[in-house]
């Protein structure tokens with residue numbers, strides 16, 4: 001009898017948990033969040049725990065890297081209807097060597113088919129990053145760079161947009177819900193032709209949402225500062241001078257013409273970005289000095305672009 | 306009666322509190338990218354010792370922030386993989402196979418090739434004939450290999466500081 005009541009006493013909290021799955025979920029979430037906030041677990045791992053707990057009841061769905069890759073391909077194709085590629089092989093090769101190396105030092109080194117870079121034949125100061133890892137930089141923007149550290153900063157900022165999933169967040173919520181509902185049905189069976197048509201329409205809408213944001217409207221200022229922040233981290237991890245970004249922005253400030261399309265329209269003013277970087281990250285500007293070998297290859301590849 | 310009840314309750318107790326502990330000791334993750342890299346150390350500077358294919362199941366053996374130490378081929382090969390290459394979901398490579406249909410909850414499955422895929426892209430292309438994918442396809446060929454990256458850093462005297470994560 002005594003043993004019985006002891007066991008029952010121990011079981012009391014257990015039965016409370018069993019009473020409602022909801023309670024259990026909330027409790028796990030709470031504990032995970034607490035553990036995360038006091039640094040017991042890495043935020044990303046905490047995210048994984050929350051996610052796997054969520055899967056018990058209703059999974060918190062999102063696009064797979066494979067789907068982001070396909071979104072990216074079409075966003076890239078739309079960008080290339082408005083901008084011509086700059087088909088200079090040494091320049092594109094240099095950009096890919098530098099950019100793909102930088103991506104390895106980011107918080108998202110692995111995406112479905114890796115990062116790819118291409119120069120756009122335009123005087124406009126502009127750059128685009130798709131959720132699939134395709135990154136475009138105009139000749140106009142590369143002309144704001146006086147050394148490799150500055151080019152690295154430009155590319156790292158774009159990698160930052162991908163890492164922070166800014167492109168995906170430009171898709172209207174209702175569209176994401178539509179897509180994920182159809183895709184969830186697809187998990188159980190093959191899609192009917194009308195469902196494929198519906199999914200394609202949603203896909204087209206998502207591509208439009210992203211390209212409109214990238215080309216016309218721009219992201220919020222806070223997204224831009226977040227991308228600058230991520231860029232600083234990437235530069236530091238590899239050993240590039242974080243002042244590369246500040247220096248590039250100083251030249252951009254001189255080269256930008258107000259009213260022009262591109263960064264003049266879609267990004268905060270260069271001086272605002274410099275202020276933000278210097279205030280938030282406590283960087284004091286000093287001139288970037290790069291080794292001769294690095295400067296030589298920069299000049300050869302994109303120095304006279 | 307009371308003993309049976311106690312026994313049942315005890316079993317229930319074990320199930321609720323101890324099972325998660327047991328299952329946590331053997332955790333599997335899926336490779337969610339076309340080609341995942343397994344490195345010798347938990348760093349982007351670690352040498353690439355193996356490449357993993359989309360959908361591969363790996364066993365988690367150690368967790369170090371964004372880097373997971375995993376085992377493949379029944380523990381024969383162990384190395385570090387960045388978490389961005391991994392998913393907690395099972396990835397079934399072919400839809401419509403028996404394997405997929407017998408799994409209880411489709412919500413835990415992220416099916417490869419589902420949703421926005423090559424087929425949807427082809428339909429989208431069909432409706433938008435002005436959109437040209439030639440250069441998008443060409444860009445894919447501009448892949449840079451890990452040893453080229455190392456050489457690039459060395460040649461430009463770019464020196465990653467020691468002990469920087471990841």
Ligand SMILES: [Zn+2]
Nearest residue numbers: 157224227267
């Ligand atoms: Zn930006």
